[in-house]
Amino acid sequence: MSDRGRPRSFDRAAALHRAMEVFWAKGYEGASLSDLTAAMGINSPSLYVAFGSKEALFLEATDLYTRSEGTDIWSTLEEAPTARLAIEGFLTETAKAYSQTDRPQGCLIALGALHQDSTQGLICQDLRRRRAENQTALETRLKRAVAEGELPADFDCQAAATFFATVQHGMSIQARDGATHAALMATVAGAMAAWTTMAGARA
Amino acid sequence: MSDRGRPRSFDRAAALHRAMEVFWAKGYEGASLSDLTAAMGINSPSLYVAFGSKEALFLEATDLYTRSEGTDIWSTLEEAPTARLAIEGFLTETAKAYSQTDRPQGCLIALGALHQDSTQGLICQDLRRRRAENQTALETRLKRAVAEGELPADFDCQAAATFFATVQHGMSIQARDGATHAALMATVAGAMAAWTTMAGARA
DNA sequence: GTATTTATGTATCGATCGCTACATAAAGGA
DNA sequence: TCCTTTATGTAGCGATCGATACATAAATAC
Incomplete structure (x- = not known):
């Protein structure tokens, strides 16, 4: 079902990892969408399609942090x-x-x-x-x-x-x-x- | 020299105290000019005349914090x-x-x-x-x-x-x-x- | 093939950010 | 009184915020 449509052209896990590092360094409010998209190597629409919102991206990034760094x-x-x-x-x-x-x-x-x-x-x-x-x-x-x-x-x-x-x-x-x-x-x-x-x- | 011109119409010390509380609760980046002016009961030009900038206001607020709360x-x-x-x-x-x-x-x-x-x-x-x-x-x-x-x-x-x-x-x-x-x-x-x-x- | 679905890049959106131009008000100095 | 000086309120500056509209590209379903 979900493998229809144009495939994603970037590595979602790698992009999430980059986002985690940005949030980690700058905090939630200190990390701007520009910071995030630049570090993730994607444009904002791709971010929103893949992660939903800045808030959802942060929650997913903290989850990754807990599972990897912790x-x-x-x-x-x-x-x-x-x-x-x-x-x-x-x-x-x-x-x-x-x-x-x-x-x-x-x-x-x-x-x-x-x-x-x-x-x-x-x-x-x-x-x-x-x-x-x-x-x-x-x-x-x-x-x-x-x-x-x-x-x-x-x-x-x-x-x-x-x-x-x-x-x-x-x-x-x-x-x-x-x-x-x-x-x-x-x-x-x-x-x-x-x-x-x-x-x-x-x- | 400095007592010329229209006198300030608000209590500078009281306004600084309010600003300190806002920075204390929200942090530097989390405290917006709107937050500050609302709490201080003044408009932004008055803030800038009296304190210089958001940065200078924060530095003065932390100094007050050290002298009062600490x-x-x-x-x-x-x-x-x-x-x-x-x-x-x-x-x-x-x-x-x-x-x-x-x-x-x-x-x-x-x-x-x-x-x-x-x-x-x-x-x-x-x-x-x-x-x-x-x-x-x-x-x-x-x-x-x-x-x-x-x-x-x-x-x-x-x-x-x-x-x-x-x-x-x-x-x-x-x-x-x-x-x-x-x-x-x-x-x-x-x-x-x-x-x-x-x-x-x-x- | 055509239709459908999802992703991408460009080019913004309205809202808010920190900050200030400008005209006016209110004080002292002459 | 008139001039200078400083403060105030309104109104808005350019920049950036998080988030999207839109057309196009690239995949599957039929």
């Missing part, structure tokens, strides 16, 4: 044998990813659209949902550690998840300010110093 | 008797300020303009400078504690300052996501748990 960070969380190594790996991978120089610094999910606006309510809402999901993933991993006996029963998983998620968000701003990998790792060390106290303390 | 946070840092209380007070005041519901959540300095752009290079640069100054203030306070013997001589003041500054930046995003005062205090507790380890450890 995997190293979040797979570490799940696969590490202990919660401590999971958190440490999660933050270490974050430091590595955020300081890569061949791509925008910091996280698209964290920095893409922070200022709520009537015209971009959906965008802010979607990014907030993704941030909340990430924090939930942290909390789930910590709860698993409690259930497995690695952490004490009175360990406040929600508070700890909030803390580590907040640290990661701060690292996005730090990375945007040009922080080196070493500087980001200083933050990771600080966060893991907190772990030592949190995991060792008893009520 | 004092509680940063005075605590200087006045607290110990470094531990200084950091704890600094973060506690941050949690209180960022969760006020009668003003925008989070920090103007942290969230005002994160995406560098050809048209707003000065804005980004100015905010980065202010963020760097804040981190330096933290580092200076910690160095003082080392000099006074409160902290060990091998305490890594720079790394710790980076960590606490990053936590505060993360709290801005957390606050923008609607975090309650209690949620922000969970992050503060995490950061202070790090302090316990950092200040207690010996090389």
